[in-house]
Amino acid sequence: MNGVHDMGGMHGMGPMEIEKDEPVFHSRWEARMYALQRAAGFHGRWNSDMSRFSRERMPPADYLAATYYERWLFGLQTLLVEQNLVTAQELATGRAATKADESAVLRASDVAALMRGRSSARLAAEVPPRFKPGDSVIARTINPAGHTRLPRYVRGRRGTVHIDHGVFTFPDTNAMSRDPKPQHCYSVRFGARELWGPQVAARDSVYLDLFEDYLDAA
């Protein structure tokens, strides 16, 4: 979706500020929010692409005004209701109408193994690649209303395939219908001037990881 989360190249966002000795969480609620997302996700009702899409759907003015973990709160509440773990009524009242089956709950003793576990989006599917390193490609001009990982700033621009990363889950379909649509994901190099015009340094470049469905041969 053409949302405000797709920020690459926007102006007016202000100066860079790096906080010295920044804590991992700035308050307890941020820490609890982070952990709630992980623990609720353990039920397997959604994938990471659905999680990203849940946060992208925060209304744009709210998204820009919110802190990072406020966006996570919005996203988690959205997913819990959409995936029938919690009803809208329960969320509004804060009271549980029914109990869930507790057998599938994440326990403290499982946490280290969970976070150390590998849940790679890489797929074993044998899919022949359409492109190889060195090929010229154009990022498609598409405007999906759903989730996509093709930023606006690169659509319609010409680049060169740098690396074929192999076959991965396609986020656009995985977020909307849990269809992994296995396909190659490529690192594609775009010259800075191709993206931004003659004012920027000619030798600079931006690399994006782009799925085959985002690319045409140039």
Place this chain on the structure above:
Amino acid sequence: MSHDHEEHVREHDKPLSGPALRVKALESLLVEKGLVDPKALDAIIDLYETKVGPHNGARVVARAWTDPGFKRRLLTDAAAAIDEVGFGGQEGEDMVVLENTPKVHNMVVCTLCSCYPWPVLGLPPVWYKSAPYRARAVIDPRGVLKELGLLLSEDVEVRVWDSTAELRYLVLPERPAGTDGWTEERLAALVTRDAMVGVAKVLPPKAAAG
């Protein structure tokens, strides 16, 4: 009772503010429904507050600086090499390591959200997730670096890596001068998070101490 003391008391009695209250209500609901075990939340928080963080990545970098065979493996199959040092897992399954040199400066961003290599750097800092960085890193990387105190000469090539898929990036910074013969452990203490994202260099020991 002094004014300061009154302020202090009021601070403690203050009801939880918006998001704190809403997150607390959500946690209570999920616990009451039997969907979440609060002890598991404590364990997740402890993991990222005390165990997983940029000190992990610093060890990877220091090993690459002292062991050429490891560095070669790190640059060709990063996740496997990082696993040798004992790190890996969620948000680090598929890793790419980018080597900074006197001629090429790599920096990493996620313009769409906040993708970041958790096993080696921990959770991302606020600036990495913030609108200024996400908006500007791709269109004005030199301006961003300059604002952060890193002035690159025109003959250095800047490569910005936008983490748009499930690959996670770690920058291997240049080893600073004045560290000949240093142990891996001593070198690791010099390596900063910001250098491993590519918005800073690792400073030579004298400057780092000062």
